[in-house]
Amino acid sequence: MDAGCLKKAVLGCAVLVLLVVQGANGGDFPLYPPIVPLPPLVVPANNPQTAAKIELGKQLYFDPRLSGNNWISCATCHNPVLGFGDGLPRMLGGPTSREGGRHSPTIINCAYNEFQFWDGRASSLEEQALGPIQSPNEMNETLDNVVRKLNVIPGYAKAFKEVFGTPVTADGIAKAIAAFERTIVFANSPFDRYMQGDARAMSESAIRGMELFMGKAECIVCHNGPNFTDNQFHNIGVPADGPIKEDLGRYNVTKNNADKGAFKTPTLRNITDTAPYMHNGFFPTLFEVVQFYNGGGGRSENKSADMHALHLSTQEVEDLTEFMKALKGELVQIKYEAIPLAYPNLPKDF
Numbered sequence: 001m002d003a004g005c006l007k008k009a010v011l012g013c014a015v016l017v018l019l020v021v022q023g024a025n026g027g028d029f030p031l032y033p034p035i036v037p038l039p040p041l042v043v044p045a046n047n048p049q050t051a052a053k054i055e056l057g058k059q060l061y062f063d064p065r066l067s068g069n070n071w072i073s074c075a076t077c078h079n080p081v082l083g084f085g086d087g088l089p090r091m092l093g094g095p096t097s098r099e100g101g102r103h104s105p106t107i108i109n110c111a112y113n114e115f116q117f118w119d120g121r122a123s124s125l126e127e128q129a130l131g132p133i134q135s136p137n138e139m140n141e142t143l144d145n146v147v148r149k150l151n152v153i154p155g156y157a158k159a160f161k162e163v164f165g166t167p168v169t170a171d172g173i174a175k176a177i178a179a180f181e182r183t184i185v186f187a188n189s190p191f192d193r194y195m196q197g198d199a200r201a202m203s204e205s206a207i208r209g210m211e212l213f214m215g216k217a218e219c220i221v222c223h224n225g226p227n228f229t230d231n232q233f234h235n236i237g238v239p240a241d242g243p244i245k246e247d248l249g250r251y252n253v254t255k256n257n258a259d260k261g262a263f264k265t266p267t268l269r270n271i272t273d274t275a276p277y278m279h280n281g282f283f284p285t286l287f288e289v290v291q292f293y294n295g296g297g298g299r300s301e302n303k304s305a306d307m308h309a310l311h312l313s314t315q316e317v318e319d320l321t322e323f324m325k326a327l328k329g330e331l332v333q334i335k336y337e338a339i340p341l342a343y344p345n346l347p348k349d350f
C-alpha cells in the first residue's frame with residue numbers, strides 16, 4: 001500500500017483508529033503509531049544513569065564557564081522556567097548575542113528523539129552536547145579550553161574522578177550532560193491520565209480536539225507515537241523569517257532535493273510552555289499554528305503532500321488547541337542522591 005492509499009484508509013477508518021488508540025479494540029491495526037503515554041526511557045548501554053553522573057551533568061548544564069566568555073550556559077537557551085527553551089523566536093548567542101536563524105527547541109523529552117536539532121544532524125544526546133559549546137554562534141568555546149578550565153576547578157576534578165575515573169574530558173562532559181538531559185522527562189499530563197482511564201482528566205473540548213487530531217485534522221499523520229512525533233522531516237511551508245533568507249533544513253544534512261525546507265516534526269508535549277513555534281519561531285500562539293494548518297500550511301514548491309486545507313470550524317480550531325493544552329505534563333521527578341561539589345552555585349530547584 002502506498003502512502004496516499006494508506007492515508008485514505010486511515011481517514012476512512014478514523015472511528016476504528018479511535019477505538020484502537022483507546023484500547024477498546026485489541027486488534028492489530030498497523031496505521032500510525034498511536035498517541036499514548038510515554039514508555040520508560042531507554043538509556044544507552046555505554047552511558048548508564050548514576051546519581052553522581054546526573055548531578056555532575058546538572059552542574060555542567062547550568063555552568064556558564066562552558067562558554068568562551070563564561071557567560072552562556074546550556075540553560076541560557078534551554079531555561080527550565082521557560083519550558084526548557086528561551087521564549088524567543090530565534091536564539092541569541094555568541095559573544096555579541098547575535099540572533100541566530102533557528103528557534104531554541106525545548107529539551108523536554110529530547111531523550112526520546114531519534115534525531116536532535118531541527119534538521120536532525122545529530123542523533124544521540126552525547127553527540128549533540130558538544131556542538132553548542134564549540135559553535136561560534138552559541139557558546140563559542142573550544143573543547144581543549146573548556147577541559148583545561150574545568151580541570152583546575154577542584155569540584156569538577158573530583159567529580160570526574162568519581163564518576164569516570166579520569167580527569168575532566170570532553171567525552172565525560174558529553175556523557176554527564178546527556179545523563180542529566182535524560183532526567184528532563186515530562187509525563188502524567190491530562191491526556192496521559194485520560195488514556196489511563198481517568199475520563200474526567202480532559203475537558204469535553206479537549207476530547208473533541210483529540211478526535212479531530214486523529215481524524216479530520218490529520219495531525220496524527222506526522223505527530224504520532226507517545227512523544228507526538230514520527231521522528232521524520234517534512235516541509236509544511238513555514239514562511240522564512242529572521243536572518244536566514246532560505247533555511248534548507250534537512251537538505252543541509254542529506255543533500256537530497258526532496259528534503260529542501262523540511263524540518264523535524266517536533267514533540268507537542270508541554271507545547272503551551274514553548275511559544276513561539278516552528279524552526280524559526282514564526283508563530284507566536286498555538287491558535288495561529290492551527291489556523292496555518294487549517295489553511296493547508298504555507299507556500300513552498302516542496303511542500304508535503306500531506307498538507308491541504310482542513311475546513312475546520314472556529315469551534316474545531318479551539319478544540320484542537322484545547323487538546324494541545326492537555327499535553328502539558330509534569331516533570332517526573334527521579335530522585336537521586338546529590339553529591340555536593342565545590343562549584344558552582346546552582347538554582348535550588350534544579
Ligand code: HEC
Pocket residue numbers: 061072073074075076077078091092093094100102103104105106107110113115116117118119125128129130132133137138139177
Ligand atoms: C545560544 C543558545 C543555545 C545554547 C547556549 C545551547 N543551545 Fe541547544 N539549541 C539551541 C538551538 C537554536 C537549537 C536548534 C538548532 C538547530 O536545530 O539547528 C538547539 C538544539 C538543542 C537540542 C536538540 C533538541 C531537539 O529537539 O532537536 C538539544 C538536546 C540541545 N540544544 C541541548 C543543549 C545543551 C546540552 C547545551 C549546552 C551544552 C545547549 N543546548 C546550548 C540553542 C542553544
Ligand code: HEC
Pocket residue numbers: 213217218219220221222223233234235236237238262263264265266267268271274276277278279280286289290293294304306307320
Ligand atoms: C506533514 C506532517 C505534519 C502534519 C500533518 C502536522 N504537522 Fe505539525 N509540525 C510538523 C513539522 C515538520 C513541524 C515543524 C515545521 C517547521 O518548523 O518548519 C511541525 C510543527 C508543529 C507545531 C510547532 C511545534 C514547536 O515546537 O514549534 C505545532 C504546535 C504543530 N505542528 C501542531 C500540529 C497540529 C495541531 C496538526 C494538525 C492540525 C499538525 N501539526 C499537523 C509536521 C506536521
